[in-house]
Amino acid sequence: xxxxxxxxxGPAGLSAxxxxxxxxxxxxxxxxxxxxxxxxxxxxxxxxxxxxxxAANGRELRDRFVEQTTDSDFDxxxxxxxxxxxxxxxxxxxxxxxxxxxxxxVIATGLRRRRLGVPGETEFRERGLIxxxxxxxxxxxxxxVCVIGGGDAAAENALLLAEVCPTVTLVHRRKKLRARREFTxxxxxxxxxxxxxxxxxxRIIGNERVEAVEIERAGAIKPFEMAVQGVLIRIGWEPxxxxxxxxxxxxxxxxxxxxxxxxxxxxxxxxxxxxANPLAPTISGAVGAGxxxxxxxxxxxxxx
Ligand SMILES: Cc1cc2nc3c(=O)[nH]c(=O)nc-3n(C[C@H](O)[C@H](O)[C@H](O)COP(=O)(O)OP(=O)(O)OC[C@H]3O[C@@H](n4cnc5c(N)ncnc54)[C@H](O)[C@@H]3O)c2cc1C
Numbered sequence: 001x002x003x004x005x006x007x008x009x010g011p012a013g014l015s016a017x018x019x020x021x022x023x024x025x026x027x028x029x030x031x032x033x034x035x036x037x038x039x040x041x042x043x044x045x046x047x048x049x050x051x052x053x054x055a056a057n058g059r060e061l062r063d064r065f066v067e068q069t070t071d072s073d074f075d076x077x078x079x080x081x082x083x084x085x086x087x088x089x090x091x092x093x094x095x096x097x098x099x100x101x102x103x104x105x106v107i108a109t110g111l112r113r114r115r116l117g118v119p120g121e122t123e124f125r126e127r128g129l130i131x132x133x134x135x136x137x138x139x140x141x142x143x144x145v146c147v148i149g150g151g152d153a154a155a156e157n158a159l160l161l162a163e164v165c166p167t168v169t170l171v172h173r174r175k176k177l178r179a180r181r182e183f184t185x186x187x188x189x190x191x192x193x194x195x196x197x198x199x200x201x202x203r204i205i206g207n208e209r210v211e212a213v214e215i216e217r218a219g220a221i222k223p224f225e226m227a228v229q230g231v232l233i234r235i236g237w238e239p240x241x242x243x244x245x246x247x248x249x250x251x252x253x254x255x256x257x258x259x260x261x262x263x264x265x266x267x268x269x270x271x272x273x274x275x276a277n278p279l280a281p282t283i284s285g286a287v288g289a290g291x292x293x294x295x296x297x298x299x300x301x302x303x304x
Contacts, residue, residue, distance in 0.1 A: 001101050002028045004297055005092055007085075008108035008240075009076065010038020011283045012273025014065050015290030016106050017074045023298035027074035028100065030092070034079050037062035038110045039274070040283070044134040050283045061283070087247045087266045104297045107256060107264070107271040108290065109240035111281070116148060116233050120204025128210025129231045133157035137164050145230035146171060146213050148201050154234035155179035155187055161232065162192040169226065171196045171215060204231055239275045253278060262293040270297065 004020050006013045009031040020027040035041060043058025055061035081095040085105075092100040115121060121129070130136035133147075133156070141164040147154050150172030156179075158170045170177075170187065175197055177184050187193050198218035205212040210231055216223040239254045249257045249265035255278040256264055256271035264271050270293040273286035 002026050003102065003301060004028070004104045004106060004294075005030065005090075005100055005102040006106040006108055007082070007092070008038065008110055008273070008275075009033075009036035009078070010108060010110045010273060010286060011040065011065065012110070012275075012286035012290045013038075013106070013108035014069060015287040016108060016272055016294050017076070017290075018069050018072055019291045019294030020297065021069075021072040021074045023294055025294070025298055025301065028102070029074060029076040030080045030082070030094075030100075031076065031078045032080060032082070036066060036076065036078065040065075042132065044132050047283070082243055085244055085247070087244060087264075087269045090268065103301065104268045104270065106290075106293050106297075107241075107244065107269070107275055108273050108286075109243075110274045110286075111237040111239055113233075114236045114238050116201065116235060118201060118203055120206070120210075121233070124204050124206060124210045124231070127208065128206065128229055129204065129233070131232075133160035133232060137161050140165055140230035142166065143229035144227065145169070145232065146201065146226065146228045147232045147234065148172070149234035149236070150174055150177045150179065150197075151234065151236065152179045152183060154232075155183035157232050157234055158193055159183065159186055159190065161230075162190050165230070166192060168193045169196060169228070170194070171199045171201055171213075173198065173200050201231075237274075239278075241275060251278065261296045262289050263296070268297075268300070 003025040004027045006029045009029050017029045040058035040062040047055045083093040083095045085092050090102045144167045145165050146169045147158040148171050158168050162168045200216050201213045203214040212225045212227050214223050241254045256276040258271050258276045262270045272289035272293050274281040
């Protein structure tokens with residue numbers, strides 16, 4: 001029996017755990033990955049906007065967060081797989097067989113990159129299908145690449161790849177790019193970049209590595225294959241709430257709906273960080289929400 005079970009160990013979960021521990025709550029953090037840190041592990045740029053700390057990348061900031069929890073007493077289990085959660089009963093069953101019971105549950109499960117859901121997306125990971133333009137672009141230097149998506153992240157990555165690749169084709173499904181003007185202007189004047197609007201990639205094709213993509217364009221009679229040796233997908237994010245859907249109020253995109261104290265529609269179940277913050281996901285917001293939830297839980301337990 002724990003006072004609090006926190007699901008997720010990104011900035012929100014770690015902040016909540018640090019605060020819960022400081023407030024004397026018996027706390028267990030459950031993390032599905034091998035490593036703690038959440039999205040910070042995918043940030044390859046410098047982080048300049050988290051007050052008091054400048055970090056060369058997300059991993060460095062993650063290390064500082066972890067360093068600040070080393071003298072805390074909360075338990076942290078990584079590599080766990082949740083079998084089922086009963087939010088009302090505050091029960092979490094793990095695939096490994098443990099049944100956990102707590103007084104409060106904190107959902108800090110953040111976001112995951114949206115998948116395209118086409119053949120080749122899994123098979124060619126790290127075999128031409130790259131994760132990040134900042135980190136991986138040298139792997140694709142001199143190669144023709146396709147970037148999929150129409151927002152800031154897709155546009156920024158297309159521009160980064162255009163610094164080292166002879167051709168970059170940006171494929172997006174709307175008529176107009178959603179990316180900010182600064183990026184779209186650069187895309188349209190960059191002679192390496194071609195933009196395919198109203199188009200979708202239906203397949204990533206290859207043998208050992210990516211060799212082509214199959215593209216469907218509005219108005220074209222049939223899909224066609226375009227030879228590329230690299231692909232990068234940036235089509236947005238979605239909240240990690242499948243495992244609790246049907247048990248609490250979610251918005252139409254699957255984000256948890258919370259009040260000002262981070263409490264969900266189920267008593268003593270809280271949601272913090274990006275999973276409950278569709279409009280303004282930030283490290284600062286996640287860390288702040290973790291502190292709020294911990295303080296509210298501690299004061300409730302004192303009163304009860
Ligand atoms: C490339 C990039 C650059 C960014 N740059 C900035 C920046 O400069 N400044 C800024 O403020 N923000 C930035 N962000 C956003 C910032 O990283 C997020 O706002 C922040 O990480 C959110 O923290 P979180 O704890 O809510 O969620 P996450 O970081 O998403 O962590 C969620 C954790 O929950 C775990 N989890 C998910 N489901 C389960 C489950 N079922 N069971 C157990 N564990 C689970 C995940 O594995 C993960 O570890 C950036 C993000 C990216 C991707």
